[in-house]
Amino acid sequence: MLIDAHLHCTGAETPGAVLRALDDSQTDLGVVLAPFLSAGYSMHDAASLRRANAYLADLVRGRSDRLFGMAVINPALPGAVDDLDRAIAAGLRGVKMVPSGWYPHDDRVQPVFALASRLQLPLLFHSGIFIDGRSSRFCRPVNFEALRDHPGARVALAHLSWPWTDEAIALGLIDRIHGVPDDAAAFRFDLSFGPPPAYRLQVLRRALAVLGAGLLQFGSDCFLPCSGADIRERRGWLEDLLDELEVDTPARERLFHGTAAAWLGLQPPERPADAGPALPDLPESVRNEGLPPARATALAMRRPHRAPGWLMGRPAAAAGLRASGSAWQRCC
Numbered sequence: 001m002l003i004d005a006h007l008h009c010t011g012a013e014t015p016g017a018v019l020r021a022l023d024d025s026q027t028d029l030g031v032v033l034a035p036f037l038s039a040g041y042s043m044h045d046a047a048s049l050r051r052a053n054a055y056l057a058d059l060v061r062g063r064s065d066r067l068f069g070m071a072v073i074n075p076a077l078p079g080a081v082d083d084l085d086r087a088i089a090a091g092l093r094g095v096k097m098v099p100s101g102w103y104p105h106d107d108r109v110q111p112v113f114a115l116a117s118r119l120q121l122p123l124l125f126h127s128g129i130f131i132d133g134r135s136s137r138f139c140r141p142v143n144f145e146a147l148r149d150h151p152g153a154r155v156a157l158a159h160l161s162w163p164w165t166d167e168a169i170a171l172g173l174i175d176r177i178h179g180v181p182d183d184a185a186a187f188r189f190d191l192s193f194g195p196p197p198a199y200r201l202q203v204l205r206r207a208l209a210v211l212g213a214g215l216l217q218f219g220s221d222c223f224l225p226c227s228g229a230d231i232r233e234r235r236g237w238l239e240d241l242l243d244e245l246e247v248d249t250p251a252r253e254r255l256f257h258g259t260a261a262a263w264l265g266l267q268p269p270e271r272p273a274d275a276g277p278a279l280p281d282l283p284e285s286v287r288n289e290g291l292p293p294a295r296a297t298a299l300a301m302r303r304p305h306r307a308p309g310w311l312m313g314r315p316a317a318a319a320g321l322r323a324s325g326s327a328w329q330r331c332c
């Protein structure tokens, strides 16, 4: 099964054309985002986002086996919580947000995060630089640490946060250090390429070596309507790099399906057979004295009884450097 975890609607696509593009690219499930970058829609206009989310709900209705609809919400706008509630009631199943003019640690955006966490929605954030010249300071990975205050939040950061990929990898590493199973981790990262071609192999090698495929997922970041060939081309960029890095079949299955399936809540989270009880009887060494109560609860809920150690069983991939892919792309 193949999941494309990052596809943009624009308002110009038809359901039939979207399904054809998925069929032609052998994509089983597309995570489709409500339009917000095309004419008539704006991330800073709540009314247009309500229209966008209603439009997407219509597009995916009756097609939940192929299309996973994600609302687009600006959590800094008045009424954002109600807008999210409405979008989910209409059939959307996750949320895309783009920090611009607000930080993920701002108090004013926490109510949306809290609702998303309570509803166990997968969250997708733009992370990394904006290539249209807007300030990207809101989108640095470290700003997203605030999501750890929301127990159960399942976050994907897009583009591996380039150029702050080391910072992103460090963010994802925290759950690994504490032995949290990948599927229960707060953060995973989509490989819709933010890094330009000259960086991609190096970035992917590091991410695989430190985080493993269980915290990485493919997203084409294509803008619909597009052809299946467009999606296949983007997937090919990643496949070429995986070939160079000699990544094995189970890891590829995670990258193209397993990680996203867990993020979307399509399969029960993995749990090590010897993990023991999740909450009671935590060893003294992993209690969270000094942490704010919400953060301590979040960590305790994620942490298995015995941490396996983040270095165990994680072979570092080795490969020569050869740039792959040829183009920048819009990213958001």
Ligand SMILES: [Zn+2]
Pocket (backbone or CB within 6 Å): 006, 008, 158, 192, 221, 330, 331, 332
């Ligand atoms: Zn995007």
